[in-house]
Amino acid sequence: MILNGVEIRDTFAEAFPMVGTRLIVTADTPEWALIAGRTTTGFATSVIGCGCEAGIERTLAPEETPDGRPGVSLLIFAMDFGSLKKVVPLRLGQCVLTCPTTACYAGIDTGKRVPLAKTIRYFADGHQISKKIGDKRFWRLPVMEGEFVCDEDTGSVDGVGGGNFLILARSRGQALKAAEAAVAAMVQVPGIILPFPGGVVRSGSKVGSKYKGLFASTNDAYCPTLRGTVPSQLPEEVGSVLEIVIDGVSFEAVAQATKVGITAVCAIGAEGGVVAIDAGNYGGNLGPFHFKLREIMQDGAGETA
Amino acid sequence: MTGVSLKPRAPFEARVDLSNLTPEVTGPLSLRELEHREVPCGGRSLKLAELFFVEGAPDGVLLVEIGDVRLDGVGAGMSKGELIVDGTVGAFAGRGMSGGMLRIGGDAGDFLGAEMSGGRIELAGNAGAQAGAAGSGSRRGLSGGVLRIGGHAGPRAAERQRGGLITIAGDAGEGLATGMIAGTVSVGGAIGPLAGRGMKRGTIFVMTVPELPAGFIDTGTHELVMLPLLARRVPELSAMLGGWTHARRIVGDTLMGGQGEVLAGA
Numbered sequence: 001m002i003l004n005g006v007e008i009r010d011t012f013a014e015a016f017p018m019v020g021t022r023l024i025v026t027a028d029t030p031e032w033a034l035i036a037g038r039t040t041t042g043f044a045t046s047v048i049g050c051g052c053e054a055g056i057e058r059t060l061a062p063e064e065t066p067d068g069r070p071g072v073s074l075l076i077f078a079m080d081f082g083s084l085k086k087v088v089p090l091r092l093g094q095c096v097l098t099c100p101t102t103a104c105y106a107g108i109d110t111g112k113r114v115p116l117a118k119t120i121r122y123f124a125d126g127h128q129i130s131k132k133i134g135d136k137r138f139w140r141l142p143v144m145e146g147e148f149v150c151d152e153d154t155g156s157v158d159g160v161g162g163g164n165f166l167i168l169a170r171s172r173g174q175a176l177k178a179a180e181a182a183v184a185a186m187v188q189v190p191g192i193i194l195p196f197p198g199g200v201v202r203s204g205s206k207v208g209s210k211y212k213g214l215f216a217s218t219n220d221a222y223c224p225t226l227r228g229t230v231p232s233q234l235p236e237e238v239g240s241v242l243e244i245v246i247d248g249v250s251f252e253a254v255a256q257a258t259k260v261g262i263t264a265v266c267a268i269g270a271e272g273g274v275v276a277i278d279a280g281n282y283g284g285n286l287g288p289f290h291f292k293l294r295e296i297m298q299d300g301a302g303e304t305a
Numbered sequence: 306m307t308g309v310s311l312k313p314r315a316p317f318e319a320r321v322d323l324s325n326l327t328p329e330v331t332g333p334l335s336l337r338e339l340e341h342r343e344v345p346c347g348g349r350s351l352k353l354a355e356l357f358f359v360e361g362a363p364d365g366v367l368l369v370e371i372g373d374v375r376l377d378g379v380g381a382g383m384s385k386g387e388l389i390v391d392g393t394v395g396a397f398a399g400r401g402m403s404g405g406m407l408r409i410g411g412d413a414g415d416f417l418g419a420e421m422s423g424g425r426i427e428l429a430g431n432a433g434a435q436a437g438a439a440g441s442g443s444r445r446g447l448s449g450g451v452l453r454i455g456g457h458a459g460p461r462a463a464e465r466q467r468g469g470l471i472t473i474a475g476d477a478g479e480g481l482a483t484g485m486i487a488g489t490v491s492v493g494g495a496i497g498p499l500a501g502r503g504m505k506r507g508t509i510f511v512m513t514v515p516e517l518p519a520g521f522i523d524t525g526t527h528e529l530v531m532l533p534l535l536a537r538r539v540p541e542l543s544a545m546l547g548g549w550t551h552a553r554r555i556v557g558d559t560l561m562g563g564q565g566e567v568l569a570g571a
Contacts, residue, residue: 066538067534129506138531
């Protein structure tokens, strides 16, 4: 399959189950809501080293939030529910509670409950106050700045982690431009996050290493500087590869984001230096979710040759 | 309107206890069975048809066409359905309710919504003493649901309230929320003395700061995120709190180790 001169390789992205939750963080201004969101989802690129994967799903207008202030919607994913229950209160306590003017609310009503203020309310040292509204309980924690309002808990969802595609381009600059275009389009898709810096990964990994104790190591088959020294997946004209990793609340959300992202890359096309789209997989043995690039792009934009 | 309507045959000569006549009880009964249902009246038991014209078809809605101060226990123990009273009721209306809707077009006597745990009471007029309070010998007042009083409330409303919401559009008598354990009460009018005495937790929203017991401490005026949150999420409070961003917060009853609060618009 060729779209606008870009080869869509006959392969698939292999993704795995994750458990996720959504937090709604509000603040007095959009800027402070973003600061809280970025801090809370910082150092959360990969479960391998960070314990979770997190990102800002989107920004929220005042009319979309529980308290009528600007906010952000955050998605946090972990490998299992037990891990999620640990990382969410930690990030809440260190990054949202501490951030001026913020409040935090549940973004998912269903599923197993992930503790929010249920855990961190003890910071208030006995001065915490709860207020039950309908079936929901909110906590008010006195802090030096005033009062921190937080939902008691939030719901969770069985999500998908590790959806991905690779952009093979002639140069580093062209790969980056294509990746930026993909990210700009993909962040509009609801229910997904791109957990890596700016949504882009330059150091895609393969499973395992020659060194004991390392679970992952550089994806040498896609390293241009190793072409010829290892079994390479890169044709001669490819000078740089960037990866986009997608986590989402459902298979459909990740598939939609993949399609939107590849479409944006293909719009740049061969003229913009994009050679091919590939995807990372492990032979189909690691994850149950397979995003077949050509099937996803079957009715996509661009020409099919 | 469909449902069963009860129209008094004549003014009641004694107090009538309707507490065993809720929509969930009347719903499964035929009209004839309903007419033969016995209700306590002045120390006797009378068939419902001796007191009321019983008409309509049972379907979960019960309408009392003409209210009377001698009608006690209207909607007491209701768990579902709708009960409408076109007029005034006596004591214990909605007592122990756990669900459903009770609408009263006139006034209500003492212990309206006492110990209710769910459902909703809409009272157009004034309430007697101890609305939403604990019953005699009971430790807990209203613990869930919504009690709306369109007029004034008598003494000791919300006494030992444990949760839920009570809104009083008019004035509240003395001893409002005495011994309150949790929950929310709002008062649109004036408040009598000794409000919140012995209060442990919970919130009283007021328009102006009332005279409070000695154990209350004024912490000053604060900008509280909780105010717009409540205004947006609790329709019953949106009119009162709609413009509030700040409130004067008075905490008590500290003499009892309490952490309740009176929040006055600022």
